[in-house]
Amino acid sequence: MNQQLAFALLTLLAAAAFCVLTWRRLSLVRFGKPENRLDHFGRRAWDMLLYAFGQKRVLARPFGVNHFVIFWSFLILLIANSEFIVSGLLPDISLRLLPDYLRGPLLLMFDVVSLLALIAIVLAVVRRLLFKLDTKYVKRRSVEAFLILAFIGLLMVAYFGIHGSEIARGQEPLKGWMPISSLVAQFSGDGAYESWFWWLHAVVLCSFLVFLPISKHMHIMTAIPNSFFARLEKPNTQPREEFAAGNTYGAGKVSDFTWKDLLDSFSCTECGRCQEACPATATNKALNPRQVIHSVKMNLMANAAALESGQEPQVPLIGPEGEATNSIEAIWACTTCGACMESCPVLIEHMPKIIKMRRNLVEMKSEFPDELLNLFENMEQRSNPWGIAPTERTKWHTTMEVKDYVAGETEYLFYIGCAGTFDARQKAVTVAIATVLNIAGVSWGVLGKEEKCCGDSARRLGNEFLFDQMARENVELFTARKVTKVIAACPHCLNTLKNDYRQYGLELEVVHHSELLARLLTEGKIKPTRQVTALGQVLYHDSCYLGRHNGIYDEPRRAIAAVTGAKPVEAARNRENAFCCGAGGGRMWMEEGVGERINVARVGEAIEALGTDPSTVCVACPYCLTMFEDGLKDRDVATIRVMDVAEVVAESLRPVL
Amino acid sequence: MQIVACIKQVPDTTQVQIDPVTNTLVREGIPFIVNPYDTHALETALRLADDLHGRVTAISMGPLNAEATLRRALALGVDRAVLLSDRAFGGADTLATSNVLAAAIRRLNEEDEVGIVLCGKQTIDGDTAQVGPGIATRLGWSQLTLVDRIVNIDLEGRRIRVRRKLEGRHEIVEAPLPVTITVVREINRPRYPTVPMRLLSRERQIEVWDNRVLKIDVRTIGLKGSPTWVSRIFSPQRDMGELIGDGATDPAGAAKLLVEKLLSKDLISL
Numbered sequence: 001m002n003q004q005l006a007f008a009l010l011t012l013l014a015a016a017a018f019c020v021l022t023w024r025r026l027s028l029v030r031f032g033k034p035e036n037r038l039d040h041f042g043r044r045a046w047d048m049l050l051y052a053f054g055q056k057r058v059l060a061r062p063f064g065v066n067h068f069v070i071f072w073s074f075l076i077l078l079i080a081n082s083e084f085i086v087s088g089l090l091p092d093i094s095l096r097l098l099p100d101y102l103r104g105p106l107l108l109m110f111d112v113v114s115l116l117a118l119i120a121i122v123l124a125v126v127r128r129l130l131f132k133l134d135t136k137y138v139k140r141r142s143v144e145a146f147l148i149l150a151f152i153g154l155l156m157v158a159y160f161g162i163h164g165s166e167i168a169r170g171q172e173p174l175k176g177w178m179p180i181s182s183l184v185a186q187f188s189g190d191g192a193y194e195s196w197f198w199w200l201h202a203v204v205l206c207s208f209l210v211f212l213p214i215s216k217h218m219h220i221m222t223a224i225p226n227s228f229f230a231r232l233e234k235p236n237t238q239p240r241e242e243f244a245a246g247n248t249y250g251a252g253k254v255s256d257f258t259w260k261d262l263l264d265s266f267s268c269t270e271c272g273r274c275q276e277a278c279p280a281t282a283t284n285k286a287l288n289p290r291q292v293i294h295s296v297k298m299n300l301m302a303n304a305a306a307l308e309s310g311q312e313p314q315v316p317l318i319g320p321e322g323e324a325t326n327s328i329e330a331i332w333a334c335t336t337c338g339a340c341m342e343s344c345p346v347l348i349e350h351m352p353k354i355i356k357m358r359r360n361l362v363e364m365k366s367e368f369p370d371e372l373l374n375l376f377e378n379m380e381q382r383s384n385p386w387g388i389a390p391t392e393r394t395k396w397h398t399t400m401e402v403k404d405y406v407a408g409e410t411e412y413l414f415y416i417g418c419a420g421t422f423d424a425r426q427k428a429v430t431v432a433i434a435t436v437l438n439i440a441g442v443s444w445g446v447l448g449k450e451e452k453c454c455g456d457s458a459r460r461l462g463n464e465f466l467f468d469q470m471a472r473e474n475v476e477l478f479t480a481r482k483v484t485k486v487i488a489a490c491p492h493c494l495n496t497l498k499n500d501y502r503q504y505g506l507e508l509e510v511v512h513h514s515e516l517l518a519r520l521l522t523e524g525k526i527k528p529t530r531q532v533t534a535l536g537q538v539l540y541h542d543s544c545y546l547g548r549h550n551g552i553y554d555e556p557r558r559a560i561a562a563v564t565g566a567k568p569v570e571a572a573r574n575r576e577n578a579f580c581c582g583a584g585g586g587r588m589w590m591e592e593g594v595g596e597r598i599n600v601a602r603v604g605e606a607i608e609a610l611g612t613d614p615s616t617v618c619v620a621c622p623y624c625l626t627m628f629e630d631g632l633k634d635r636d637v638a639t640i641r642v643m644d645v646a647e648v649v650a651e652s653l654r655p656v657l
Numbered sequence: 658m659q660i661v662a663c664i665k666q667v668p669d670t671t672q673v674q675i676d677p678v679t680n681t682l683v684r685e686g687i688p689f690i691v692n693p694y695d696t697h698a699l700e701t702a703l704r705l706a707d708d709l710h711g712r713v714t715a716i717s718m719g720p721l722n723a724e725a726t727l728r729r730a731l732a733l734g735v736d737r738a739v740l741l742s743d744r745a746f747g748g749a750d751t752l753a754t755s756n757v758l759a760a761a762i763r764r765l766n767e768e769d770e771v772g773i774v775l776c777g778k779q780t781i782d783g784d785t786a787q788v789g790p791g792i793a794t795r796l797g798w799s800q801l802t803l804v805d806r807i808v809n810i811d812l813e814g815r816r817i818r819v820r821r822k823l824e825g826r827h828e829i830v831e832a833p834l835p836v837t838i839t840v841v842r843e844i845n846r847p848r849y850p851t852v853p854m855r856l857l858s859r860e861r862q863i864e865v866w867d868n869r870v871l872k873i874d875v876r877t878i879g880l881k882g883s884p885t886w887v888s889r890i891f892s893p894q895r896d897m898g899e900l901i902g903d904g905a906t907d908p909a910g911a912a913k914l915l916v917e918k919l920l921s922k923d924l925i926s927l
Contacts, residue, residue: 243856
C-alpha cells in the first residue's frame with residue numbers, strides 16, 4: 001500500500017511537471033503570426049503517416065534504421081508503459097486481465113522490441129562517441145543527448161529486470177512467450193531484486209517525462225504534428241507581402257515568424273542532417289541551418305517573459321553572433337538551394353526563415369552587402385542584373401533570324417532570360433537552343449526588347465518590394481501578349497514564371513528546354529545525325545531550381561543519354577542530394593570571401609567522378625555554367641569542359657562531313 | 658542648418674541613341690533616372706544632416722514629371738522637396754540653370770539659413786560640370802569641387818575642410834561656410850530606400866515653384882538667358898584601325914610588332 005501511495009505521488013508530480021513544462025514551451029508558439037496550415041487534410045494526414053510514422057526521410061540514410069527501431073519500440077512499449085503506470089496505481093488492473101492468446105503475443109512483442117531498442121541505444125552511444133557533429137551551440141555529444149539515451153536504455157534494462165525476476169519467482173505463466181526475459185531470469189536468482197527494478201523503472205520513467213519538455217527530445221511530441229502541418233509544396237516560392245502604410249516586412253524579431261516557424265524550432269532534435277547538406281556550412285561560412293532553427297528556439301525562450309507581458313522581444317533575432325541570434329553573415333550566406341529542407345526528417349522549413357530575415361534587413365533597414373545596391377538598382381531601372389540597356393536585348397540573335405511571339409500563331413514563347421541575353425557564354429547556349437528548336441520544327445517566338453527580368457534574385461534576396469513590382473509588370477505583359485506556353489532556358493526564370501507568378505493569378509505552362517529537348521528526342525522530332533562521343537564522359541550536374549525545387553531530374557539525363565549513347569556520369573551527391581553550384585539565392589551577385597568557394601568544392605566532386613581523361617560537365621542553368629567554368633579555372637583543370645544540355649544535343653546535329 | 662541637395666532627372670544615357678537623320682537624341686520610351694552623381698550628393702547631404710542635426714531640402718529644376726526624382730529623394734529621407742518648374746525655365750544652358758537654382762537657394766535661405774549646397778560633380782547627359790560652380794558663383798559662395806571626403810566641419814568657426822579627388826592626387830582644402838560642394842562617386846555608397854519610406858514618400862507633398870514664386874528676370878533664364886546652344890549632335894567618326902602582322906601564322910612576330918608600335922607612340926614603357 002505504501003509503495004502504491006509513493007508511486008501515485010511520484011507519477012502525479014511527474015505528470016504535473018510534464019504538463020506545466022510542456023505548456024510553458026509549446027504555448028510560446030501562440031506568439032507567432034497566423035498562417036493557414038489546416039487545408040488539404042488528407043494530404044497532410046498522408047504526409048504525417050509517411051514521414052512521421054513511416055520515417056521516410058529518417059530511413060533515407062543508413063543509420064536511420066536505428067532511429068526507426070527506437071521510434072517504433074517507443075510506440076509499442078507505450079502499451080507496456082501504460083500498463084506499468086496503471087497497474088502501479090491500481091494493481092488489479094493489468095494486461096493479465098487479457099486472455100492468454102492475446103497477452104502471450106503482446107509479451108513476445110515487448111520482449112523483442114525491448115531488446116532491439118537496447119541494441120539501438122548502444123549503437124547510438126557508440127556512434128556519438130565515434131563521430132562528432134558539433135557546432136558551437138549544438139552538439140551531438142552533449143550531456144543532454146547521453147542522458148536521453150541513458151534514460152531509454154535504463155528503461156529497457158529495468159523492463160528485463162522486472163520480468164526476469166517475475167519468471168525467476170515463477171509468477172509468470174506465459175514465460176514461454178518471453179525468450180529474453182526468460183534468459184535474464186536464469187541470472188536473477190530468486191528474483192529478490194524485482195522491486196529494485198520496478199522502482200528503477202518508475203523513477204526513470206517519471207524523470208524522462210519531466211525531462212522531455214525541457215530537452216531537445218521534445219521532438220517526440222512535436223515532430224508528428226510538425227509533419228502534419230508541413231508545407232505541401234516544394235519550397236520553390238515565397239509568400240507575398242502586402243505593402244501598405246504601417247506594415248512591417250520580414251522577420252526582424254522572433255514574433256515576426258509564423259506559429260509554424262516557431263513550432264519548427266521545437267521539432268528539431270538537432271540531428272545535423274541539414275548541416276551536412278548545406279553548401280554554406282560545408283565551405284565554412286557563418287551559416288548553419290541547424291543553428292538557424294536552434295536560434296529561433298533559444299530566442300523565443302529568451303524572450304518568453306517579455307512576450308508574455310506584452311512587450312517587444314529584448315534579445316535580438318538578428319545581430320552579433322550568439323546562440324539565440326543570427327549573424328548578418330549567416331543570413332546572406334544562403335544559396336536557397338533547399339538541401340537543408342530536403343534532408344530534414346521532420347520537414348522543418350529552414351530556408352524560408354532565412355528569406356524572411358533577409359526581407360527584414362532589406363525592406364525595413366536597407367541593410368545588405370554593398371554588391372547588392374547595384375544589382376537592385378539595375379533590376380529596378382533596367383530590368384536586368386547587369387544594368388545593360390534593355391535595347392540590347394535582341395543582340396544575341398544577330399547571327400540568326402528570330403520571330404516575335406504572336407499569340408495564336410506562335411506555340412511557345414521562348415523566354416530567353418537575362419543571362420541568355422547578356423552573358424557572353426550563355427548567349428551561345430541561347431543560340432544552341434534556338435537552332436535545335438528550329439531543326440525540330442518547334443513554333444516559337446520571343447518578346448525581344450519587351451522582355452523583362454523575372455525578378456528571381458530580388459525575391460530570394462528579400463527585396464520583395466522590388467520583386468512585386470517586377471512580377472506585376474511581367475504578369476501584365478504576359479497577359480497582354482496572351483502567353484500560355486513558355487520555354488525557359490534558366491531554371492530560375494522557369495521557377496519564377498511557373499511558381500511565383502501563380503500568386504499573381506498567372507498560370508503558365510512552363511517547360512525547361514532540357515525537358516522539351518528530351519521529349520523531342522523521344523518523339524523522333526530531333527534526329528541526331530551522329531552520336532556525340534567527342535566530349536568524353538559526360539557528368540550531369542543538377543541545378544537546384546530545376547531539380548530540388550521543380551523535380552526535373554530525369555529529362556536532362558534522358559536527353560544526354562539519347563545523344564551520347566550512355567547514361568551520364570553522376571557526382572557523388574546527385575539528384576535530391578545534389579550540391580549547389582553556389583550561385584542561387586542571389587549569391588550569383590555577391591562576393592564569396594569566407595572559406596572555400598562553393599563552386600570550387602562542387603567542381604572537386606565533379607573531378608572526382610570524372611577523373612583525368614578529357615570529359616564534360618553538363619549543366620542546365622546559366623548560373624551553374626558560370627560557376628563551373630570559374631571553379632575549373634580556379635582549380636586549374638583544363639581537361640573538363642562545361643556545356644549546357646542544349647549544346648550537347650546540338651553536337652549530335654552537326655552535319656556529318 | 659539647412660542643407661540643400663540639387664538633383665536632376667536625366668535620361669538613362671546607356672539607353673539613349675542618336676537619330677542619324679536629325680542628329681538629336683531619341684528620347685521616346687527612354688526611362689529617366691536620378692543623375693547617378695546626384696545620388697551621392699544626396700547621400701552626403703543626408704549624412705551631414707544626421708551629424709549636424711540639420712534639415713535636408715532637395716531641389717530639382719525640370720518638367721513636372723521630374724517629380725519622380727524628388728519622390729525618390731523623399732523616400733531616402735529628405736525633409737522637403739521643391740520642384741522648380743516653369744515653361745520660362747525651359748531650354749536653359751548651364752548659366753541659365755544656375756540662375757534658377759541660385760534663386761531658389763536664396764529663397765530657401767530666407768526661410769532657414771542654408772549652410773551647404775551639394776551637387777553631383779556633373780550630370781551624365783550634359784557632362785559639363787558647370788552647374789555646381791555656377792551656383793556658387795551666382796551666390797557668391799566658395800566652391801569645393803570633386804570632393805571625395807568631408808574631412809570636418811567647424812560650426813562655430815563656420816569653416817569646412819574637404820578632400821578633393823584630382824587626377825593622381827588628393828587635395829585637402831578648407832573654405833568658410835556657406836559653401837557649394839560638388840561630389841564624386843567615391844565619397845559614399847548611397848542608401849537604398851526602405852519600404853515604409855517608399856510608401857510614405859508617395860503621400861508626401863512636393864512643392865512646385867514657378868517663376869511667379871522666384872520672380873527672376875526672364876532675360877536671365879530659359880532659352881533667352883542661355884548664351885550657349887547646341888548646333889549639332891553627332892557620334893564622332895572612329896579612325897580606321899590597322900591590322901598588325903599575321904597573328905595566325907606568326908604570333909611572336911605580330912606581338913613584337915605590336916610592342917614596338919606601342920613603344921614608339923609612348924603608350925607603354927619598358
